[in-house]
Amino acid sequence: MENLRLIHDAGHGWLEVPTQAVIASGIVPSKYSYVDADAGMTYLEEDCDLGKYLAVIGDEPPMTNVYIAGDAWVRDLPRWITWGTKGILIDGLSATDLREEAPAYVDAQAFQITVYNSKGEPHPEVAQALWSEQIGRLGIAWGADADWADTESVETGIAMWLNDPTEWGRRA
Numbered sequence: 001m002e003n004l005r006l007i008h009d010a011g012h013g014w015l016e017v018p019t020q021a022v023i024a025s026g027i028v029p030s031k032y033s034y035v036d037a038d039a040g041m042t043y044l045e046e047d048c049d050l051g052k053y054l055a056v057i058g059d060e061p062p063m064t065n066v067y068i069a070g071d072a073w074v075r076d077l078p079r080w081i082t083w084g085t086k087g088i089l090i091d092g093l094s095a096t097d098l099r100e101e102a103p104a105y106v107d108a109q110a111f112q113i114t115v116y117n118s119k120g121e122p123h124p125e126v127a128q129a130l131w132s133e134q135i136g137r138l139g140i141a142w143g144a145d146a147d148w149a150d151t152e153s154v155e156t157g158i159a160m161w162l163n164d165p166t167e168w169g170r171r172a
Contacts, residue, residue, distance in 0.1 A: 003062045007043065009072035014043035015050050015063070019164040023156050025056045031118050034077040035163045042163070043074045079118045081162040085111045085154065088128070095141030098130040105132040113140070113158060129154065148172060 005016040019035060019042045032045035044050045054060055088110045093099040102108045113127040127142040131154045138157035139146040149171035151157035160168045 003064055005066050006046075006063045007066045007068065007072055007074055009068045009070065009075075012072070012075075013046040013050075014072070014074050015046070015053070017042050017044055017053065020160075020167055022053065023159045023164065024152075025053055026155070027052045027056055028082070028155070028159070029080040031079050031082050031116070031120065033080040034074050035080050036077050037163065037165055040164060040166060042080065043077065082116045082120075083158055083162060084114045084116070085129075085158065086114075088112050090130075093128055093130065095128045095143070095146060097146035098128055098139050098141050101139060101146070102130055105130070105134070105137075107132055107134045109133070109154075111154060115162065129158065131157070 007014050007016060014034065019040050022029065022042045022044070027049065029042065029044055030048040033049045034043040044053050090102045090108060090110050093102065093110050098110070109131045111129040111131065113129055115123045115127065117123065125142065127140055130139045136150050136152065137148060138151045138154060139148045140158070140161050147161065147168070149157060149160065149168050151160060151171065
């Protein structure tokens, strides 16, 4: 297992973990964790999310402590984007691309995705998703046009779409 950095400032600490490892673990980080989409790294907050991640992966990885005077640069990154899902009827899809694609999937399931800001307030608009477990394909639309990618589950796909757009693009 690779050596991870545990970054500390005077008030908090964050474990630097590849975003794909976080998504693969199945944990949903809180709004107190941060993400650097360009670097493909997530910074798991020590009090809320670090313990959840370590519990899932089992063995504690080797860690290097990095102490930063003042506020750590991690605080300047965007927060991990949190969301909620609700199953909806296929007929309830308003996104044109998803509605047109649905008949092609025997096992199609539709979802409404609510995205929350760092204060826990829902974005006024919702996204919609169409999922086929049989082929592992997820389409997400925020408006009329959908983006599609191969993914392991609805949850990992949404996490990737919101927090790791580079990986989402690779799987398109």
